[in-house]
Amino acid sequence: MxxxxxxxxxxxxxxxFFPGTIxxxxxxxxxxPGEVHALLGENGAGKSTLIKCLTGAYQRDAGTLLLDxxxxxxxSTAASQKLGIGTVYQExxxxxxxxxxxxxxxxxxxxxxxxxxxxxxxxxxxxxLAGYGLKIDPTEPLxxxxxxxxxxxxxARAVDMSGKVLILDEPTASLDRDxxxxxxxxxxxxKARGLAIVFITHFLDxxxxxxxxxxxxxxxxxxxxxxxxEVSRREVITMMLGRQLEARVHxxxxxxxxxxxxxxxxxxxxxxxxxxxxxxxxxxxxxxxxLLGSGRTETANxxxxxxxxxxxRIRLRGTDITIRTPRDAVAxxxxxxxxDRKSEGIVGDLxxxxxxxxxxxxxxxWMRPIPRAKVTEIADRYVRALDIRLASLDTPIRLLSGGxxxxxxxARWLATNPxxLILDEPTxxxxxxxxxxxxxxxxxxxxxxxALLVASxxxxxxxxxxxxxxxxxDRVQICELTGDQITPDTIVQAIADDPHPHAEPV
Amino acid sequence: MxxxxxxxxxxxxxxxxxxxxxxxxxxxxxxxxRVVANLLTDNAFLGIAAVGMTFVILSGGxxxxxxxxIAFTGVFLAVVLRDTQMHPLMAFALALVIATVFGAIMGAxxxxxxxxxxxxxxxxxxxxxxxxxxxSTESVPITHEFYDTLQGLYWRDPSGGRFRLxxxxxxxxxxxxxxxxxxxxFGQNVYALGGGEQTARLMGVPxxxxxxxxxxxxxxxxxxxxxxxxxxxxxxxxxATVGVELDAIAAVVIGGTLLTGGxxxxxxxxxxxxxxxxxxxxIVFDGTLSSWWTKIVIGGLLFAFILLQKGLTWATxxxxxxxxxxxxxx
Numbered sequence: 001m002x003x004x005x006x007x008x009x010x011x012x013x014x015x016x017f018f019p020g021t022i023x024x025x026x027x028x029x030x031x032x033p034g035e036v037h038a039l040l041g042e043n044g045a046g047k048s049t050l051i052k053c054l055t056g057a058y059q060r061d062a063g064t065l066l067l068d069x070x071x072x073x074x075x076s077t078a079a080s081q082k083l084g085i086g087t088v089y090q091e092x093x094x095x096x097x098x099x100x101x102x103x104x105x106x107x108x109x110x111x112x113x114x115x116x117x118x119x120x121x122x123x124x125x126x127x128x129l130a131g132y133g134l135k136i137d138p139t140e141p142l143x144x145x146x147x148x149x150x151x152x153x154x155x156a157r158a159v160d161m162s163g164k165v166l167i168l169d170e171p172t173a174s175l176d177r178d179x180x181x182x183x184x185x186x187x188x189x190x191k192a193r194g195l196a197i198v199f200i201t202h203f204l205d206x207x208x209x210x211x212x213x214x215x216x217x218x219x220x221x222x223x224x225x226x227x228x229x230e231v232s233r234r235e236v237i238t239m240m241l242g243r244q245l246e247a248r249v250h251x252x253x254x255x256x257x258x259x260x261x262x263x264x265x266x267x268x269x270x271x272x273x274x275x276x277x278x279x280x281x282x283x284x285x286x287x288x289x290x291l292l293g294s295g296r297t298e299t300a301n302x303x304x305x306x307x308x309x310x311x312x313r314i315r316l317r318g319t320d321i322t323i324r325t326p327r328d329a330v331a332x333x334x335x336x337x338x339x340d341r342k343s344e345g346i347v348g349d350l351x352x353x354x355x356x357x358x359x360x361x362x363x364x365x366w367m368r369p370i371p372r373a374k375v376t377e378i379a380d381r382y383v384r385a386l387d388i389r390l391a392s393l394d395t396p397i398r399l400l401s402g403g404x405x406x407x408x409x410x411a412r413w414l415a416t417n418p419x420x421l422i423l424d425e426p427t428x429x430x431x432x433x434x435x436x437x438x439x440x441x442x443x444x445x446x447x448x449x450x451a452l453l454v455a456s457x458x459x460x461x462x463x464x465x466x467x468x469x470x471x472x473x474d475r476v477q478i479c480e481l482t483g484d485q486i487t488p489d490t491i492v493q494a495i496a497d498d499p500h501p502h503a504e505p506v
Numbered sequence: 507m508x509x510x511x512x513x514x515x516x517x518x519x520x521x522x523x524x525x526x527x528x529x530x531x532x533x534x535x536x537x538x539x540r541v542v543a544n545l546l547t548d549n550a551f552l553g554i555a556a557v558g559m560t561f562v563i564l565s566g567g568x569x570x571x572x573x574x575x576i577a578f579t580g581v582f583l584a585v586v587l588r589d590t591q592m593h594p595l596m597a598f599a600l601a602l603v604i605a606t607v608f609g610a611i612m613g614a615x616x617x618x619x620x621x622x623x624x625x626x627x628x629x630x631x632x633x634x635x636x637x638x639x640x641x642s643t644e645s646v647p648i649t650h651e652f653y654d655t656l657q658g659l660y661w662r663d664p665s666g667g668r669f670r671l672x673x674x675x676x677x678x679x680x681x682x683x684x685x686x687x688x689x690x691x692f693g694q695n696v697y698a699l700g701g702g703e704q705t706a707r708l709m710g711v712p713x714x715x716x717x718x719x720x721x722x723x724x725x726x727x728x729x730x731x732x733x734x735x736x737x738x739x740x741x742x743x744x745x746a747t748v749g750v751e752l753d754a755i756a757a758v759v760i761g762g763t764l765l766t767g768g769x770x771x772x773x774x775x776x777x778x779x780x781x782x783x784x785x786x787x788x789i790v791f792d793g794t795l796s797s798w799w800t801k802i803v804i805g806g807l808l809f810a811f812i813l814l815q816k817g818l819t820w821a822t823x824x825x826x827x828x829x830x831x832x833x834x835x836x
Contacts, residue, residue, distance in 0.1 A: 093708045093709065095697075096768075097701035097769050107711060
């Protein structure tokens with residue numbers, strides 16, 4: 001779109017670096033007045049980093065930010081709010097202990113003679129909210145109302161205080177259908193008023209329903225900027241998950257698929273994932289594909305016992321086993337590398353050595369400490385085997401780059417010599433070199449006869465190492481791809497529409 | 507409809523009325539203005555300190571230093587009036603400034619060093635108590651004609667109750683506290699801080715100045731409480747008012763303020779103080795009961811109020827769950 005309209009907010013060449021990763025690389029975002037602009041991308045694509053750079057929560061490392069053509073450098077969220085950029089987050093950021101009116105006017109209460117005039121404040125709140133089609137009593141506590149109403153109150157506050165750009169960060173994540181409709185009617189009103197609105201969500205239906213344009217991010221780069229009327233849902237998904245590469249040959253799947261190791265039957269948990277069945281054989285990598293929120297992580301957590309299933313059973317080598325907690329799973333030779341390294345994986349201040357030995361020591365029990373020499377020997381062996389680059393084994397693990405942290409985490413579980421390894425987004429946020437090494441490692445483990453279950457949003461990666469790919473959509477397993485069917489194209493096809501004709505429905 | 511946020515206050519009021527009725531039925535003499543006047547006089551220093559504590563707890567913090575600050579102020583006044591020619595009013599002003607600055611420094615430490623209020627004010631408690639010892643380990647009597655004048659000020663009720671100055675100071679402190687809490691932006695910021703620090707920050711509440719002011723108020727009111735206590739006892743003693751901070755916390759909680767912050771009323775604390783005073787008075791009237799029964803009853807009341815608060819939190823959460831989606835726009 002070659003729009004002569006000057007954008008309200010124009011971010012150019014925005015870059016942001018974190019130790020070991022490039023979170024944003026030369027990102028451009030144009031917001032026109034009266035436009036709802038979707039910001040799309042998988043987890044870790046850089047959406048939230050970009051938003052934080054726009055609102056001043058982070059300081060960008062490079063690039064310019066133009067608001068109405070004038071450069072701005074907000075130092076804090078409060079500063080950007082004053083400039084005209086308001087944000088509403090998924091978790092309603094209002095105070096539950098105050099009334100609706102108090103929340104709406106906190107910090108800018110109408111005063112009379114130096115004192116807060118509650119009567120005027122309540123009247124003004126009533127009037128403001130009526131403008132959004134909400135006839136509620138503003139003297140009630142905020143928590144007397146549903147999340148959708150609270151969202152609208154938050155939007156009203158943001159618009160009142162800012163009034164140029166409104167950023168909605170996953171506002172619909174916890175809303176039901178009617179509540180989404182209420183929110184959308186408010187968004188349409190604001191659009192008609194000429195606000196520029198950034199809308200972030202994982203629900204593509206909502207994107208196509210409410211948004212005019214979309215900027216798509218992947219791995220910190222803009223991979224697409226398009227008018228949504230001109231693209232198909234499939235094109236958008238392709239951009240989010242990665243460009244289809246020319247048919248790469250993945251014939252290196254040597255080794256034989258052995259006996260079934262883990263057999264999952266009708267495992268499920270209400271509200272989390274529909275019951276599913278899955279057999280994983282020795283010497284096999286089963287890939288889990290799907291968009292964010294499709295149930296990839298949930299599948300992994302359910303099998304590992306991180307979340308209690310409410311139905312179904314798991315068999316290991318033909319016998320029923322009970323897994324209630326991750327401890328049970330580890331005792332049966334399972335291992336899980338979680339998606340969120342920082343909060344669920346590494347213990348940042350502990351040394352690499354201690355991090356590597358953690359799972360093995362935990363399985364042994366604290367009564368039988370592993371001798372120091374043995375610990376060093378094990379850690380050393382894996383550091384060399386996985387080529388983890390570090391100054392010494394005593395380095396705190398948080399100082400390592402993302403790729404090396406991930407390899408250390410893998411080492412932690414490999415040290416327990418698992419029969420069944422679950423990896424959730426093993427290559428999230430690591431650089432290209434480490435990426436290739438981890439893929440090679442997965443292939444090696446498979447060839448050695450281990451059974452692996454790998455959830456990933458990187459299609460090429462899944463194609464590279466999977467012997468089978470299970471595709472999930474909206475928390476349901478929709479199909480399973482094997483052999484030659486495994487290409488980025490078929491996976492996107494399966495995610496975007498009905499099961500591919502060549503795929504076997506599960 | 508009765509708001510769930512008002513319910514603890516109403517329960518406090520009901521408890522007070524019930525307690526008074528029980529006392530009056532046992533000892534009809536307690537139903538006199540003399541008892542009421544004494545209730546105000548005897549609890550004046552505690553009440554004033556409890557107003558500051560209410561602000562601190564509303565903001566989600568705690569101030570363990572106030573008992574020591576009260577003692578320090580008393581000793582400071584006594585020593586200054588004994589050793590210098592300074593007029594008591596000047597000494598009062600000086601004491602208030604010291605106590606306020608002391609509180610402000612604690613607030614600044616809590617905010618800028620991101621230290622738990624519990625630890626910082628615990629240090630403040632030892633510091634202030636130690637400073638009082640440094641000034642004098644003995645009880646120092648205060649003999650000044652201005653003190654006699656102030657102590658002689660009272661309004662005599664026709665039926666015999668003497669409403670003294672210090673009781674009036676306490677009531678005035680409560681009135682000012684109520685206005686500040688509910689009718690100023692600062693007061694709203696205190697509630698916001700108690701409701702959630704991160705959210706308050708995102709909503710633009712000035713966290714630094716709010717935290718510092720809150721503890722400055724608590725310190726300043728502890729200073730005022732120290733002045734009132736010196737008027738009440740005509741002496742300054744470094745071992746006095748040990749544990750008063752805990753009495754103040756008890757009064758605040760019995761007054762219906764949630765210990766985790768964000769919910770409560772300054773007015774509630776007033777009735778919390780009166781309830782605690784009433785128990786004391788009852789035991790005096792009874793004459794056979796050990797004064798330790800005061801502690802036991804207050805302990806029981808505290809438990810009851812904590813359970814009530816927990817129950818209310820559960821009830822609100824349950825209500826919120828069922829209310830989701832029902833509050834549709836019209």
